[in-house]
Amino acid sequence: MDEPDIEARVAQFQATFDAIRKEMHKVIVGQEEVVERVLTAVVAGGHVLLEGVPGLGKTVLVKTLGQVLDLSFSRIQFTPDLMPADICGTNIVVEDGGLRGFQFQPGPIFAHFVLADEINRATPKTQSALLEAMQERSVTVAGVVRQLSEPFFVMATQNPIEMEGTYPLPEAQVDRFLFKLIVAFPNVPQLVSILSRTTAGTDVTLEKTADGRAILQMRRLSREVLLSDAVAEYVARLISATHPDHPDAPSSVKQFVRYGSSPRGAQSVVVAAKVHALRQGRFNVACEDVRAVAVPALRHRIIRSFEGEAEGVSTDTLVGEIVKDLDRVAAAR
Amino acid sequence: MDDTQILESLTRFTRFYRRQRTLLAVGRASLWGALLSLLAALGAKGCGIEWPETAITLAPALLVPGGVALAWWLRPIPTMDVARAVDRIGGLHERAATALEWIGGRRPQTLMARAQLRDASAALRGMSPKAAFPLTWPRRWWLTPLVLLGCVGLYALPEWNLFPDTLDRAERDALRAQLAQISTRAEELKPASVPPPLAPQLARLQSELKALSRDLQGGRVKRREALARVAAAREQARQALEASRGMARRNPGPGQSGAQSDQREQAGNESPRAAAARLRAMAERLRKKPGPTDKQREEMRRALDRMAKAADNPEAARKAMESAARQMKSFADMAAAQQLEQAAQAMAGADSQTAKTLEQIMGNLDSAQAGMAGQPQMAQQSGPGAGQVQEMGEGQQMPGGAAGKYTKRQGKAPADYGKGSTNREQKGAEGKRPDYVLARQSSRSNGMRGEYQKLYLPERHKMSTGNAKVRGNTQAGPVLATADEARGAPRMGDTAATAEGEVYMQYRREAEEAMLRERVPQEYRDLIRSYFQEIDPRAGGN
Numbered sequence: 053m054d055e056p057d058i059e060a061r062v063a064q065f066q067a068t069f070d071a072i073r074k075e076m077h078k079v080i081v082g083q084e085e086v087v088e089r090v091l092t093a094v095v096a097g098g099h100v101l102l103e104g105v106p107g108l109g110k111t112v113l114v115k116t117l118g119q120v121l122d123l124s125f126s127r128i129q130f131t132p133d134l135m136p137a138d139i140c141g142t143n144i145v146v147e148d149g150g151l152r153g154f155q156f157q158p159g160p161i162f163a164h165f166v167l168a169d170e171i172n173r174a175t176p177k178t179q180s181a182l183l184e185a186m187q188e189r190s191v192t193v194a195g196v197v198r199q200l201s202e203p204f205f206v207m208a209t210q211n212p213i214e215m216e217g218t219y220p221l222p223e224a225q226v227d228r229f230l231f232k233l234i235v236a237f238p239n240v241p242q243l244v245s246i247l248s249r250t251t252a253g254t255d256v257t258l259e260k261t262a263d264g265r266a267i268l269q270m271r272r273l274s275r276e277v278l279l280s281d282a283v284a285e286y287v288a289r290l291i292s293a294t295h296p297d298h299p300d301a302p303s304s305v306k307q308f309v310r311y312g313s314s315p316r317g318a319q320s321v322v323v324a325a326k327v328h329a330l331r332q333g334r335f336n337v338a339c340e341d342v343r344a345v346a347v348p349a350l351r352h353r354i355i356r357s358f359e360g361e362a363e364g365v366s367t368d369t370l371v372g373e374i375v376k377d378l379d380r381v382a383a384a385r
Numbered sequence: 386m387d388d389t390q391i392l393e394s395l396t397r398f399t400r401f402y403r404r405q406r407t408l409l410a411v412g413r414a415s416l417w418g419a420l421l422s423l424l425a426a427l428g429a430k431g432c433g434i435e436w437p438e439t440a441i442t443l444a445p446a447l448l449v450p451g452g453v454a455l456a457w458w459l460r461p462i463p464t465m466d467v468a469r470a471v472d473r474i475g476g477l478h479e480r481a482a483t484a485l486e487w488i489g490g491r492r493p494q495t496l497m498a499r500a501q502l503r504d505a506s507a508a509l510r511g512m513s514p515k516a517a518f519p520l521t522w523p524r525r526w527w528l529t530p531l532v533l534l535g536c537v538g539l540y541a542l543p544e545w546n547l548f549p550d551t552l553d554r555a556e557r558d559a560l561r562a563q564l565a566q567i568s569t570r571a572e573e574l575k576p577a578s579v580p581p582p583l584a585p586q587l588a589r590l591q592s593e594l595k596a597l598s599r600d601l602q603g604g605r606v607k608r609r610e611a612l613a614r615v616a617a618a619r620e621q622a623r624q625a626l627e628a629s630r631g632m633a634r635r636n637p638g639p640g641q642s643g644a645q646s647d648q649r650e651q652a653g654n655e656s657p658r659a660a661a662a663r664l665r666a667m668a669e670r671l672r673k674k675p676g677p678t679d680k681q682r683e684e685m686r687r688a689l690d691r692m693a694k695a696a697d698n699p700e701a702a703r704k705a706m707e708s709a710a711r712q713m714k715s716f717a718d719m720a721a722a723q724q725l726e727q728a729a730q731a732m733a734g735a736d737s738q739t740a741k742t743l744e745q746i747m748g749n750l751d752s753a754q755a756g757m758a759g760q761p762q763m764a765q766q767s768g769p770g771a772g773q774v775q776e777m778g779e780g781q782q783m784p785g786g787a788a789g790k791y792t793k794r795q796g797k798a799p800a801d802y803g804k805g806s807t808n809r810e811q812k813g814a815e816g817k818r819p820d821y822v823l824a825r826q827s828s829r830s831n832g833m834r835g836e837y838q839k840l841y842l843p844e845r846h847k848m849s850t851g852n853a854k855v856r857g858n859t860q861a862g863p864v865l866a867t868a869d870e871a872r873g874a875p876r877m878g879d880t881a882a883t884a885e886g887e888v889y890m891q892y893r894r895e896a897e898e899a900m901l902r903e904r905v906p907q908e909y910r911d912l913i914r915s916y917f918q919e920i921d922p923r924a925g926g927n
Contacts, residue, residue: 334480335504383473
């Protein structure tokens with residue numbers, strides 16, 4: 053009797069996902085892939101690092117997401133003088149009926165959706181506070197551990213062109229983001245559409261298509277998707293091939309990569325691929341799903357060598373070559 | 386239910402996959418087979434092997450794809466491999482492989498897993514094996530027929546023989562014909578007429594010749610090997626001939642004592658020729674009137690018994706002798722004399738026929754050796770106006786006598802009885818070439834070549850150094866039926882017929898006689914005497 057439910061739940065998953073995406077596109081013009089990946093990360097329970105020049109709608113994207121999902125949203129503008137307490141919250145002295153006592157004042161991290169704008173402008177200490185919260189999904193203030201509410205989603209942004217006075221994220225901290233998404237500049241028709249929507253003074257009314265509970269259900273469903281040994285091996289080979297000292301690594305990796313992806317990268321690929329499989333209406337992960345999420349999940353986990361940076365070889369290109377090489381080897385078997 | 390359907394579908398796919406996989410492997414292997422055939426055909430062509438023997442070179446073109454087909458057909462196909470192949474080729478996105486893993490029971494049967502099995506089952510049912518495993522032509526499939534065409538095309542080309550060390554077909558056929566001729570000759574020797582000590586040697590010779598003939602027919606024989614085997618056969622024949630001659634020499638010579646002769650006679654171990662003479666003498670004595678005395682008769686009977694028991698004597702002779710002894714016992718002297726004549730004939734015949742046949746066999750083997758060594762048959766060149774010339778191997782007979790290999794040359798020059806077998810003589814006798822030359826070919830070793838070249842003019846270097854039989858007439862005209870033998874250039878290891886000292890003395894004596902007879906100036910006489918002193922072998926002259 054329960055068996056038809058799974059197909060219905062998958063169908064519901066697809067419908068909800070499509071509805072959220074559709075609502076977001078009422079505000080966000082273009083950027084289909086970014087929206088798709090952000091939603092994938094939300095469902096998969098990961099965080100996203102957005103990279104793009106200012107004014108491309110990164111903040112609007114997170115704000116819209118919060119509105120569509122009927123979840124709390126907060127934005128933290130990272131500056132060099134931002135302190136961890138400004139993010140996590142702090143105990144303040146309050147007076148109640150003549151009695152004074154400490155009361156915890158939660159910081160902006162206590163929201164479902166957090167936009168960490170220009171995260172690389174804060175000091176490493178502050179960055180670490182946020183990244184610890186992202187990983188542990190809890191904060192500790194004055195010895196008290198406080199759980200963050202689920203779903204908890206952080207979207208950090210980086211400006212790649214203004215590097216003066218910034219504190220680039222260490223590799224270990226970048227690794228905690230599920231995806232790194234590049235927000236591309238809109239093309240002319242999209243730009244025209246943006247102009248017509250934002251300068252006419254008309255407000256867009258967004259419908260709340262899902263809530264936190266629905267997101268969590270979707271997350272649970274995605275974790276049930278089957279992963280065969282063959283696909284798991286494919287992922288393992290993919291991750292191994294990002295390491296220049298691995299025998300299966302392509303020549304470009306050996307030449308231009310200093311460090312490859314961590315096992316966390318493999319986990320990220322699999323959870324994202326599971327969501328992708330459900331989006332395709334499948335109950336199992338396919339290699340195609342892995343290929344679809346490989347670039348956003350691995351591009352920030354591969355550290356290029358000096359030669360790679362000097363040559364301007366992007367990690368996207370490297371991941372693409374690894375995938376091609378893997379497929380060639382698989383086809384030859 | 387879904388499990389069963391998935392497994393059934395995969396079994397169906399496996400059958401189809403096996404067929405397609407085998408066909409594809411055969412397609413790929415056929416090119417390798419064709420290339421191997423081409424290599425083999427090139428090799429065969431290079432060795433001078435011709436159709437239809439080279440048809441075997443086409444075997445790899447059939448055997449390689451056949452073997453590959455068998456191997457691929459029998460090779461087990463894991464179901465997981467089929468599932469992965471269906472996923473990859475049919476675009477099922479790992480549905481089949483994942484389902485198969487969960488069917489195995491190693492994984493928890495969750496709701497998602499059941500849904501996946503249903504999904505995979507439906508996907509597999511909706512797919513035809515032909516769509517999953519389309520039959521594709523191997524890359525560059527057209528190379529295979531092209532290579533095979535080239536392979537067959539090689540047969541149309543003229544024969545090559547890049548390895549002269551290997552006998553080509555014509556040479557093998559010629560050698561086999563010669564061996565057959567030799568075998569026929571050897572078989573013509575009736576066992577009863579062959580002295581028993583020679584019988585095993587002749588049998589060995591025959592079996593060796595037959596084995597060589599069989600090898601020549603069956604496959605490739607190296608020139609060197611064939612030469613060695615023919616040389617071995619010749620050695621056998623030579624030994625048999627020596628044995629035969631040795632038997633002939635056992636009669637008492639001038640230097641032998643009468644006691645030795647009597648001893649041999651007592652043992653019945655005298656030479657066939659001497660025995661034949663004794664038998665004829667006995668027959669004559671029996672025919673003479675009055676007949677022999679009892680004592681003589683008894684002696685004759687004892688002698689016959691001894692000779693009949695001698696193992697060396699031919700069987701026919703021994704039987705005739707036994708019969709004669711019986712007739713003598715019953716005083717039938719005439720019948721006994723007749724038997725003794727027959728025994729004498731058998732003894733003499735065995736001696737001469739065996740030796741003659743062995744000589745002929747040796748000649749034929751020499752000819753075969755020369756033919757394989759690539760020697761042109763030695764023949765007298767026919768100049769303008771020369772008489773008809775025919776070449777033939779030793780042992781072959783002249784027209785009117787028996788068959789042989791002849792090369793006719795037209796001309797009308799007077800005959801030369803063998804003179805001209807050396808360069809100098811040939812040069813001097815230009816225009817006087819023989820009408821018919823019967824040339825015997827002989828082999829010439831590399832070591833011999835240098836010696837030969839020191840002695841003869843360059844145009845003779847390629848000619849045979851063996852003995853030559855020359856036949857011809859004294860003047861221009863038709864063929865004569867006479868034949869003579871002349872010695873050609875000697876071969877290494879040949880022994881001189883006459884001792885050098887004897888020849889020297891003969892020539893010196895004749896020169897002195899000539900000087901006495903003729904009017905020769907004193908200076909010339911001194912010069913001639915000085916020449917002979919210089920070449921005197923006793924003084925180390927040369």
